[in-house]
Amino acid sequence: NAAPEMAEENATLARPRLRTGHPSMYKVIMLNDDYTPMDFVVDVLRRYFGKNAAAANAIMLEIHNRGSSVCGIYTYEVAETKVTQVMDEARRNQHPLQCTLEKA
Ligand code: TYC
Numbered sequence: 427n428a429a430p431e432m433a434e435e436n437a438t439l440a441r442p443r444l445r446t447g448h449p450s451m452y453k454v455i456m457l458n459d460d461y462t463p464m465d466f467v468v469d470v471l472r473r474y475f476g477k478n479a480a481a482a483n484a485i486m487l488e489i490h491n492r493g494s495s496v497c498g499i500y501t502y503e504v505a506e507t508k509v510t511q512v513m514d515e516a517r518r519n520q521h522p523l524q525c526t527l528e529k530a
Contacts (some may be wrong), residue, residue, distance in 0.1 A: 451530040452505035453496045456512070458489045462521040470523070471497060474511050499530050 454475075456467070464486055471482035475497045488495040500508065505527045516523035 449501045451499050452502055453528045453530050454498050454500065454505050454508045454512075455494050455526050455528055456485075456489055456497050457494050457524040457526070458492075459522045459524065462516065462523040464490065466516075466519065466521055467523065470512055470515060474508055474515075497525075502527075 456470075467486045467489065468479070468482045471477045471485055472479065475482075477485065477497075485495050485497060498508065499505075509525050509527050512523065512525040516525075
């Protein structure tokens with residue numbers, strides 16, 4: 427039977443991998459649709475992306491006129507959280523607003 431010290435000899439010690447360089451960044455992109463009210467989009471941009479009224483209006487209009495716009499650029503986990511928050515808020519209010527994430 428195995429000697430007690432075998433377990434220790436075979437053990438792989440967990441060692442955190444050193445992260446070098448910067449984390450990858452992700453764009454949160456909101457898409458246009460024909461039904462979501464403009465003021466709802468402006469509210470979302472202010473609440474979840476920290477935009478003031480003027481910036482939120484400009485981004486909303488860019489989405490409306492060009493089909494989509496970048497709302498912010500974040501690390502993966504933060505970007506994913508923003509997408510979830512926007513999609514949840516849209517669904518709660520029964521708007522078809524779509525939001526996605528794209529590597530920057
Ligand atoms: N196109 C919408 C309207 O005319 C407004 C809108 C803007 C919808 C931005 C979605 O991400 C969006 N009511």
